[in-house]
Amino acid sequence: MIRFRIIKRKPLPGWAKIVIPIAAILATLILAAIPILLAGGHLWKSYYYLFHGALGTRYNLLETFVKASPLLLTGLAVAFAFRAKFWNIGAEGQLLAGALAATVLGVNMGSIPPVLVLPVVIVGGFFAGGLWASIPALLKTKLKVDDVVSTLLLNYVMIHIMGALLFGPLQQPGSSWPRSSAIVEAACYPILMPRSRFHLGIIISFVAMLIIWFINKKTTFGYQAKAVGTNIRAAHFGGINTTSVILWTALISGGLAGLAGVGELCALQYRLIMDISPGYGYSGIVIAMLGNLHPVGVLFSSLFFSVIIVGAQTMSRMTGVPTYIAEVIQGMALMVMLIFLLFTEYKIKVQRK
Amino acid sequence: MIAEFLDLAFISGLMGATMRMATPIIFAALGEILTERAGVLNLGIEGIMLMGAMTGFVFTYSSGSIWFGVFAAACVGMLLGFLMALLSVNLGLSQHVSGLGITLFATGLAMFIYRLHFGSPTVPPIIQPFKQVALPVLSKIPVIGPGLFTQYTLTYIAWLLVPALSILLYKTTIGLKIRTVGENPVVADTVGVNVALTRTLCLVAGGALMGIGGAFLTLAHQNMFLIDVIGGRGWVAIAMVIFGNWNPLKATIGALIFGFLDGLQLRLQSIGVVLSFHLFLMIPYLLTIIALIGVSRRAAVPAGLLKPYRREEKGG
Numbered sequence: 001m002i003r004f005r006i007i008k009r010k011p012l013p014g015w016a017k018i019v020i021p022i023a024a025i026l027a028t029l030i031l032a033a034i035p036i037l038l039a040g041g042h043l044w045k046s047y048y049y050l051f052h053g054a055l056g057t058r059y060n061l062l063e064t065f066v067k068a069s070p071l072l073l074t075g076l077a078v079a080f081a082f083r084a085k086f087w088n089i090g091a092e093g094q095l096l097a098g099a100l101a102a103t104v105l106g107v108n109m110g111s112i113p114p115v116l117v118l119p120v121v122i123v124g125g126f127f128a129g130g131l132w133a134s135i136p137a138l139l140k141t142k143l144k145v146d147d148v149v150s151t152l153l154l155n156y157v158m159i160h161i162m163g164a165l166l167f168g169p170l171q172q173p174g175s176s177w178p179r180s181s182a183i184v185e186a187a188c189y190p191i192l193m194p195r196s197r198f199h200l201g202i203i204i205s206f207v208a209m210l211i212i213w214f215i216n217k218k219t220t221f222g223y224q225a226k227a228v229g230t231n232i233r234a235a236h237f238g239g240i241n242t243t244s245v246i247l248w249t250a251l252i253s254g255g256l257a258g259l260a261g262v263g264e265l266c267a268l269q270y271r272l273i274m275d276i277s278p279g280y281g282y283s284g285i286v287i288a289m290l291g292n293l294h295p296v297g298v299l300f301s302s303l304f305f306s307v308i309i310v311g312a313q314t315m316s317r318m319t320g321v322p323t324y325i326a327e328v329i330q331g332m333a334l335m336v337m338l339i340f341l342l343f344t345e346y347k348i349k350v351q352r353k
Numbered sequence: 354m355i356a357e358f359l360d361l362a363f364i365s366g367l368m369g370a371t372m373r374m375a376t377p378i379i380f381a382a383l384g385e386i387l388t389e390r391a392g393v394l395n396l397g398i399e400g401i402m403l404m405g406a407m408t409g410f411v412f413t414y415s416s417g418s419i420w421f422g423v424f425a426a427a428c429v430g431m432l433l434g435f436l437m438a439l440l441s442v443n444l445g446l447s448q449h450v451s452g453l454g455i456t457l458f459a460t461g462l463a464m465f466i467y468r469l470h471f472g473s474p475t476v477p478p479i480i481q482p483f484k485q486v487a488l489p490v491l492s493k494i495p496v497i498g499p500g501l502f503t504q505y506t507l508t509y510i511a512w513l514l515v516p517a518l519s520i521l522l523y524k525t526t527i528g529l530k531i532r533t534v535g536e537n538p539v540v541a542d543t544v545g546v547n548v549a550l551t552r553t554l555c556l557v558a559g560g561a562l563m564g565i566g567g568a569f570l571t572l573a574h575q576n577m578f579l580i581d582v583i584g585g586r587g588w589v590a591i592a593m594v595i596f597g598n599w600n601p602l603k604a605t606i607g608a609l610i611f612g613f614l615d616g617l618q619l620r621l622q623s624i625g626v627v628l629s630f631h632l633f634l635m636i637p638y639l640l641t642i643i644a645l646i647g648v649s650r651r652a653a654v655p656a657g658l659l660k661p662y663r664r665e666e667k668g669g
Contacts, residue, residue: 006445006663035462039469087449145645148396148449149592153638156585160638163631285453322468324461331458338446338454346445 009347016344021290021297024340025304028333035328041321053314054307060314062196066268067306070095070277072205073260074284075291075298076212081133081253083216083293084225085232086246090136090151091257092281093158094129098258099265100162101128103170103272106183106265114186121187122204122262129258130251132158137250141243155281166272180272189267201263206299208256213295215252225249257281286334292341305330367613367620368500372508373574375605375612377402379511380566381590382597382604383518384559388434389599390522391555392535392657393441396452399587400459401433401560402567407463409568410578411470413480419572422480423507426568427561433459434560438553445661456587464580482576483507505573507565514562518601531555535655538662548662563587585638592641599655607644611637 029047036046054064074091081088088094102125109117136154139145166178173181189200216222227235228245236242264276287305291297312326381398388395395401405426413422433455440451471478483505492502522528533541534551542548570586571578589611597604618633 035465039465089453139642139646143646145642146595149588149595150642150645152588153585153592153642156588156638157635157642160631160635164635167631282453282457285450286457289450322465324465324468327461328458328465329461331454331461334454334457335440335451338440338450339444342444342446 005349005351006342006346007349008345012344017292020340020344021292021301021337024290024333024337027340028329028336031332031336032325032329035325036321039319039321039325041315041319046315046319046321049315049318050311051307052311053318054311059196060310062193062198064303064306064310065202066197066199067310068302069199069202069205069263070260070280071283071287071302071305072299073208073256073263074280075287075302076205076208076295077129077253077256077260078284079288079291079293079295079298080212080216080225080256081249082288083229084246084249085229086137086140086249086253087148088133088136088151088250088253089148089285090133090154090281091253091260091284092277092279093151093155094132094254094257095261095264095277095281096155096158096162097132097254098125098129098261099272099276100158100165100261101125101258102187102262102265103180103183106187107170107181109187110184117184117186118189118266121183121266122259125258125262125265126255127258129261130253130255133250133254133257134247137247141246162272163274166274170272172271178274182271183266187266188270189263191267197268199263199267201259201267204259204263208259209295209299212252212256216295221245221248257284283330286330289334290337305333363620365497365500367616368497369503370616370619371609371612372501372504373612374615375608376505376508376511377566377569377574377586378590378593378608378611379515379605380507380569381563381587382593382608383511383514383601384430384562384566385590385594386518386522386559386597386599386601386604387531387555387562388552388559389594389658390535390655391531391552392538392655392660392662393437393552393556394448394452394591394659395434395437395455395556395559395563396449396591397433397437397455397459397560398452398563398591399583399585400456400463401430401563402570402583402587403463404429404433404459405564405567406571406582407467407567407578408564410480410571411467413572414478419481419483422572423565423568426564428564430560430562430564430567431557432560433564434556434558435553437560438556441661442549442552442556445663448659448661467578467580477577477579479576480572483573505569507569507573515601515605522601532655535657538657538660542662552662563590566590589637589641592645596641596644607641610640614640 033043036043053060055061074095077091078088102121105121105124136147136150139150140147163178166180170180172179192198192200224240224245227240228242232242260280265272269276283305287298287301290301308329309326312323315321316323381402385395385398408429409422409426412425413419437451437455440446441448485503485505488502492498522532530546530551534546534548538548567583570582593604593607596607614637618630622630
């Protein structure tokens with residue numbers, strides 16, 4: 001009888017860290033052929049339109065960056081939290097908290113100097129997301145409540161808070177739809193390239209990526225967060241205040257997700273609506289995993305996902321494959337990446353008995 | 354106003370609604386108890402329920418047989434449960450991440466297949482849903498009878514499954530094996546229980562229950578498939594499992610509380626009580642979080658939960 005066993009292997013060389021995500025992406029694209037073919041799409045045409053739709057023209061290429069911005073921020077949010085083993089599944093709710101705060105500030109700040117409006121909105125959105133994330137962090141550290149479940153449930157609490165406000169105090173006067181008034185002009189992100197939607201938030205997300213990289217790599221806090229994530233007991237006995245590390249991690253993680261909400265509001269929608277996020281918070285989990293929780297990895301995986309999401313629109317229009325193919329590919333990518341990551345540490349051994 | 358609250362028809366109706374709204378949570382929570390008792394947290398639950406809801410609907414729509422739809426939903430649940438087993442048991446990947454991966458994948462797939470099958474119609478297609486069945490004698494009991502004992506067949510099945518799972522877990526050898534695998538896989542392995550096989554079978558069976566729970570929403574509660582039909586009920590079921598200390602009966606009580614609030618919210622709206630339904634819908638989630646705080650101190654978490662088991666790494 002032949003038996004398969006999974007056993008530990010020697011650590012792979014450094015280049016594997018780059019080769020493996022690329023191999024995972026290729027494997028995902030090959031697997032994606034199954035649903036495309038099932039949908040009756042012509043395979044090569046479908047892939048052509050997928051990439052042409054995302055990268056083929058100047059406008060589409062810039063649109064891919066527009067889409068990548070919230071994904072990069074939620075991906076960083078999740079990666080930063082997971083690195084310290086704070087299981088933040090709540091980036092979606094934190095994103096909404098950020099958008100909500102930015103709405104309240106952005107609608108009501110006509111009276112202060114215009115130069116100050118945008119900084120206040122951005123900082124407000126960051127802290128709203130961060131504070132919302134600090135609730136499950138407090139529950140985890142003080143009351144031992146499982147963070148996976150609490151962050152998940154808080155997403156729904158935030159959706160309903162937003163719903164209650166959009167049908168109540170925040171509703172645009174005279175409107176019967178759940179939507180807020182428009183934010184003042186000074187609260188809108190400037191568009192940086194003519195004839196496109198390439199906005200300030202994209203720069204903010206790239207800067208955030210550099211800052212997270214710096215925190216992880218060069219600061220004591222980054223080291224401590226890593227230690228807490230590797231072995232919280234050892235970190236505790238080593239003299240690290242683990243509670244404070246987890247709280248700060250949550251604040252920064254939630255803040256990043258909050259910034260994604262600010263960007264969607266201030267650069268694209270200009271008013272709060274119920275479906276301001278098509279699940280960016282959940283995509284952030286996949287992106288963080290695919291990027292191996294490393295900021296640069298998260299950058300590339302968020303770009304890959306925005307190519308898929310933007311390209312799927314064109315592909316759907318040209319070949320009739322439903323746009324939900326983008327979600328299917330995201331789910332596949334996560335599982336393929338998990339399996340590939342496994343084989344960086346383990347290998348399958350075939351035994352004959 | 355008070356008179357309306359105390360109205361017998363209102364109370365009876367509320368009891369019926371409580372049972373109905375609790376049904377999908379009971380199915381899903383029982384499925385999750387089975388998998389967690391064997392040591393695997395299945396966060397794929399939300400996606401599996403959505404796939405169950407979609408599959409049940411599509412198969413009922415195409416075949417005209419509603420029970421065939423339920424059967425198909427159970428099969429899809431089993432397949433996804435098996436996929437979860439492959440990832441988290443056989444390959445030993447993180448249970449958190451594999452479960453979320455299944456939910457993301459299944460969510461995308463459910464919407465993709467639905468669109469593939471129906472396109473984007475302006476009026477969503479509908480099916481002939483389950484009819485409620487009045488139990489003889491019991492449904493004639495004054496006040497509580499009409500509400501409690503005029504239910505969908507699936508709701509009765511859910512009720513029967515609660516004691517069935519309790520007996521399976523606590524009174525049979527199979528149950529003892531499952532719990533040993535969940536508490537201490539090393540011991541289970543030593544006494545000759547196949548850990549991987551037990552976990553796989555529990556995930557497959559649990560997946561079937563989750564799939565049926567999802568199908569209840571499109572085949573009984575509603576007669577159409579909407580993308581947000583599950584609306585976080587899978588996560589609520591997970592919370593109820595913790596709330597109920599991994600005990601089928603206690604988790605069912607939690608599910609009934611959720612069903613009560615959900616039903617009350619619908620009833621109050623229908624008699625025109627002015628209140629933001631969003632604030633009301635928030636209550637179950639807040640209560641669950643509060644319950645989690647209470648539970649975390651005395652939680653009877655299966656000791657082997659979240660720990661992949663590889664023979665080569667005993668004790669690790």
